[in-house]
Amino acid sequence: MFRTIAGKRRWAVAALVFWFAVFGALAGCGKSAPAGTSPETKAPSAETPQPAPAVRDVVLATTTSTQDTGLLDYLVPIFEKQTGYKVKVVAVGTGQALEMGKRGEADVLLTHAPASEKPLVDDGTVTNYRLVMHNDFVLVGPPNDPAKVKEAQDLKAAMKAIAASGAGFVSRGDDSGTHKKELVLWKAAGVDPKGQAWYRESGTGMGQTLLIANEKRAYTLTDRGTYLAYKNKLDLAIVREGDKDLLNIYHVMQVNPEKYPKVNAEGAKAFVEFLVSPETQKLIGEFGVDKYGQPLFFPDAKEGKE
Amino acid sequence: MDLVWSGLREAVRILLARDPEIFAIFGLSLRIAVWALGISLLIGLPLGVLLGVVHFRGRGVLLSIFNAGMGLPPTVVGLWVALFLWRNGPLGALRLIYTPAAIVIAEVILTTPILVALVAAAAAGAKERLHEFFLSLGTTPPTYLYLLLREIRMPLLAAVIAGFGRVISEVGAAMIVGGNIRGETRTLTTAIVLEVSKGAFDRALAISFLLLALSFAVTAFLTYLQHRVREG
Numbered sequence: 151m152f153r154t155i156a157g158k159r160r161w162a163v164a165a166l167v168f169w170f171a172v173f174g175a176l177a178g179c180g181k182s183a184p185a186g187t188s189p190e191t192k193a194p195s196a197e198t199p200q201p202a203p204a205v206r207d208v209v210l211a212t213t214t215s216t217q218d219t220g221l222l223d224y225l226v227p228i229f230e231k232q233t234g235y236k237v238k239v240v241a242v243g244t245g246q247a248l249e250m251g252k253r254g255e256a257d258v259l260l261t262h263a264p265a266s267e268k269p270l271v272d273d274g275t276v277t278n279y280r281l282v283m284h285n286d287f288v289l290v291g292p293p294n295d296p297a298k299v300k301e302a303q304d305l306k307a308a309m310k311a312i313a314a315s316g317a318g319f320v321s322r323g324d325d326s327g328t329h330k331k332e333l334v335l336w337k338a339a340g341v342d343p344k345g346q347a348w349y350r351e352s353g354t355g356m357g358q359t360l361l362i363a364n365e366k367r368a369y370t371l372t373d374r375g376t377y378l379a380y381k382n383k384l385d386l387a388i389v390r391e392g393d394k395d396l397l398n399i400y401h402v403m404q405v406n407p408e409k410y411p412k413v414n415a416e417g418a419k420a421f422v423e424f425l426v427s428p429e430t431q432k433l434i435g436e437f438g439v440d441k442y443g444q445p446l447f448f449p450d451a452k453e454g455k456e
Numbered sequence: 457m458d459l460v461w462s463g464l465r466e467a468v469r470i471l472l473a474r475d476p477e478i479f480a481i482f483g484l485s486l487r488i489a490v491w492a493l494g495i496s497l498l499i500g501l502p503l504g505v506l507l508g509v510v511h512f513r514g515r516g517v518l519l520s521i522f523n524a525g526m527g528l529p530p531t532v533v534g535l536w537v538a539l540f541l542w543r544n545g546p547l548g549a550l551r552l553i554y555t556p557a558a559i560v561i562a563e564v565i566l567t568t569p570i571l572v573a574l575v576a577a578a579a580a581g582a583k584e585r586l587h588e589f590f591l592s593l594g595t596t597p598p599t600y601l602y603l604l605l606r607e608i609r610m611p612l613l614a615a616v617i618a619g620f621g622r623v624i625s626e627v628g629a630a631m632i633v634g635g636n637i638r639g640e641t642r643t644l645t646t647a648i649v650l651e652v653s654k655g656a657f658d659r660a661l662a663i664s665f666l667l668l669a670l671s672f673a674v675t676a677f678l679t680y681l682q683h684r685v686r687e688g
Contacts, residue, residue, distance in 0.1 A: 218655075240637065355653045
């Protein structure tokens with residue numbers, strides 16, 4: 151009898167402790183979590199002299215490459231400190247970023263597929279369309295180059311050589327800027343890779359795709375920055391570079407507030423102006439030099455509009 | 457395999473240097489797990505007991521829905537929650553998309569069926585076992601409830617452990633509704649995905665060790681509680 155009573159009490163105590171732990175924790179984070187901004191992130195803005203903007207959050211939809219290279223981790227804190235805005239970087243790939251723009255879910259876009267961006271500019275989905283920077287794409291493959299891509303006359307011949315050799319090509323297949331670029335190159339070369347045995351669509355980001363190409367001893371198209379970041383994990387060499395068609399051009403644009411009243415127009419404008427300002431352009435040109443011995447991006451913004 | 461070692465070294469370095477970013481991510485993951493589990497428990501415990509003990513029309517259908525819900529794919533839940541929370545979605549005015557609260561909502565939807573189904577099964581079993589006992593004693597409803605809850609305390613903790621495991625390891629829904637935003641919605645799992653896509657495998661491994669440690673510590677604590685309860 152004593153044993154059961156003692157047991158009941160111990161159970162009741164354990165239950166109490168557990169419930170109080172749960173509710174204590176709930177109350178503890180109730181102040182920060184649902185608001186979306188924790189006290190730690192608010193503190194710096196209180197110290198900065200600028201008055202807080204009316205709408206602080208700026209949603210930036212962008213490609214994974216700007217995040218994976220670390221460029222945005224480098225630039226965004228500087229912008230936030232200067233202006234008091236809080237940038238929510240959603241790195242999703244160019245296809246999805248443009249889609250978010252079309253639905254008014256993002257305030258500002260930073261993407262690298264000019265051909266896909268153009269229709270959005272034309273139909274007024276985005277405004278303030280500005281050239282920011284470029285880097286370049288490179289074709290990489292096994293160092294022994296089984297498809298003899300290095301001997302190809304031009305880029306078209308290089309793509310044809312890969313297709314003809316059947317050596318294998320790994321495509322992102324994710325509607326990203328790189329994927330769009332690759333499809334343009336196939337089209338120019340007159341090759342339809344869809345459904346071919348040598349053509350694999352990874353459905354993943356650039357880094358993962360490089361790893362798959364590495365394992366399959368296959369070729370792939372990559373931006374130079376990601377290739378440099380992955381270089382020491384790969385047994386893949388650059389087999390083609392420097393062609394004009396391999397330029398990787400980044401534009402920034404605001405989602406049109408006249409079309410989408412819910413967007414943070416002021417914040418988006420501030421971010422566009424920040425990216426194309428001479429100071430930021432200088433930072434972009436210097437980014438990555440210390441780590442890779444060469445810049446990852448080349449600033450392109452000129453004074454005034456394009 | 458030297459990558460594992462460099463990952464371990466990086467994990468130790470992060471712990472020693474108290475890397476504030478990683479610690480913030482760690483804290484956020486824990487907060488999200490506690491919130492999601494707490495809310496799931498508030499919904500799941502009464503609902504599970506009700507479904508386990510009371511017979512009413514549609515009970516079977518509800519039970520099968522919750523049983524099926526145990527296997528809900530997180531990315532599907534993430535997509536649907538995002539559809540509702542997007543700026544121009546039905547709940548867009550709440551401005552919840554890309555916040556920790558959005559992740560909590562998705563996790564609650566993922567863990568509540570687990571809690572309901574496991575609690576309902578345990579409650580139904582307990583009722584069976586205690587039926588004669590209750591009849592002979594002629595207990596009042598509060599006593600009945602107390603004895604029933606006491607009877608299912610072990611499976612209840614098992615359900616909490618299962619729910620915690622799901623929340624802490626979840627990445628698909630957290631990625632879609634949270635957006636993996638640095639300093640705001642980046643959790644341990646989405647941070648690992650990002651570090652891998654950056655090619656920073658040692659850092660990814662380091663975070664994975666922290667995640668495993670957290671998961672193990674919490675599960676061990678709950679298991680300890682479970683055994684205390686059994687012996688008590």
